[in-house]
Amino acid sequence: MTGAAHDWAERVRQSQQRLERRERAMVDRGRDPGLIRRIVDKAEAKLEQCQRVHRDRHPRPAAGVSHKSYASLKQLANIRGFQGEPPNIWLVGPVGSGKTSAAAQLARDLALPFHFNGAIDNEYKLKGFLDAQGRLISPSFRKAYEHGGIYLFDECDASMPGAVLAFNAALSNGACDFPDGEIQRHPDCIIIAAANTWGHGATHDYVGRMKQDAAFLDRFVQLAWDYDEELEHAMSGNRRWSARVQAIRSAIADLGIHHIVSPRASYWGAVLLAAGVPEDQVLAMKVRGALDDKQWQQVLDQAA
Numbered sequence: 261m262t263g264a265a266h267d268w269a270e271r272v273r274q275s276q277q278r279l280e281r282r283e284r285a286m287v288d289r290g291r292d293p294g295l296i297r298r299i300v301d302k303a304e305a306k307l308e309q310c311q312r313v314h315r316d317r318h319p320r321p322a323a324g325v326s327h328k329s330y331a332s333l334k335q336l337a338n339i340r341g342f343q344g345e346p347p348n349i350w351l352v353g354p355v356g357s358g359k360t361s362a363a364a365q366l367a368r369d370l371a372l373p374f375h376f377n378g379a380i381d382n383e384y385k386l387k388g389f390l391d392a393q394g395r396l397i398s399p400s401f402r403k404a405y406e407h408g409g410i411y412l413f414d415e416c417d418a419s420m421p422g423a424v425l426a427f428n429a430a431l432s433n434g435a436c437d438f439p440d441g442e443i444q445r446h447p448d449c450i451i452i453a454a455a456n457t458w459g460h461g462a463t464h465d466y467v468g469r470m471k472q473d474a475a476f477l478d479r480f481v482q483l484a485w486d487y488d489e490e491l492e493h494a495m496s497g498n499r500r501w502s503a504r505v506q507a508i509r510s511a512i513a514d515l516g517i518h519h520i521v522s523p524r525a526s527y528w529g530a531v532l533l534a535a536g537v538p539e540d541q542v543l544a545m546k547v548r549g550a551l552d553d554k555q556w557q558q559v560l561d562q563a564a
């Protein structure tokens with residue numbers, strides 16, 4: 261325990277002892293038991309409130325916690341096909357579920373370089389291009405393809421379908437036709453696409469997603485990446501708050517309201533609370549979004 265945490269625990273213990281002494285003294289003086297109970301309950305509630313505020317001010321996010329599906333991702337990254345090729349992995353899950361972080365974690369774990377790019381609108385963002393001196397301007401994909409590494413094609417499903425078609429041969433043939441010639445795929449070039457959809461086009465929540473070509477999607481093994489509530493608690497470091505966020509999220513789902521409350525609300529909410537921002541303001545800044553008064557009240561009632 262740190263010095264500050266130890267002092268705090270000691271102060272709580274002393275307050276509890278004081279309360280017990282006071283309760284005994286009231287009993288000895290023959291005070292009304294109902295009155296004693298009410299006084300003690302009130303004092304205990306106040307102590308609990310102080311402890312809660314103290315906990316909010318000192319969140320301790322747990323380090324090194326992995327997503328519940330991380331073991332499956334790592335297993336896939338270590339598997340090789342009958343020709344020695346790794347599977348291409350499509351991570352699909354809601355915003356803030358930890359897809360980008362998991363790809364970076366995998367690179368660290370496997371001691372491989374990490375390369376990534378976001379959605380693309382033309383094939384040169386993947387394959388690169390030759391500059392005026394004939395030198396290849398080499399994008400992330402090329403680096404990972406030639407020398408190995410984790411290549412994350414982040415927000416892949418927001419790409420133009422025509423742009424990613426150029427990728428198809430590279431994904432399944434073991435070689436890719438770059439502007440400066442054909443390059444063989446490195447045996448440790450692990451390709452991960454992160455997406456909010458299964459590649460079948462825009463949904464109510466993810467309106468910027470494109471329907472991708474079936475021949476492109478077929479080249480991936482798909483791994484669902486949902487919210488991991490234990491990871492969410494760990495990264496917020498404030499379980500009381502992240503539990504409240506989770507209750508609000510499930511109330512929103514139960515009520516059939518379209519509104520996303522991602523684990524970032526748990527994380528940033530905990531940060532804001534720790535900085536002393538009052539909880540109702542934190543809710544307004546990171547949870548409520550554009551919900552109107554009636555919807556918000558319904559959500560709070562449902563979550564209570």
Ligand SMILES: Nc1ncnc2c1ncn2[C@@H]1O[C@H](COP(=O)(O)OP(=O)(O)O)[C@@H](O)[C@H]1O
Nearest residue numbers: 325326327354355356357358359360361362495
């Ligand atoms: N294993 C983890 N440990 C700690 N924090 C994490 C972990 N995974 C995700 N996060 C945090 O959760 C938030 C959302 O993660 P991110 O990887 O950006 O999600 P996504 O790519 O699915 O939208 C980020 O703030 C990130 O730092």
Ligand SMILES: [Mg+2]
Nearest residue numbers: 359360414454
């Ligand atoms: Mg991401």
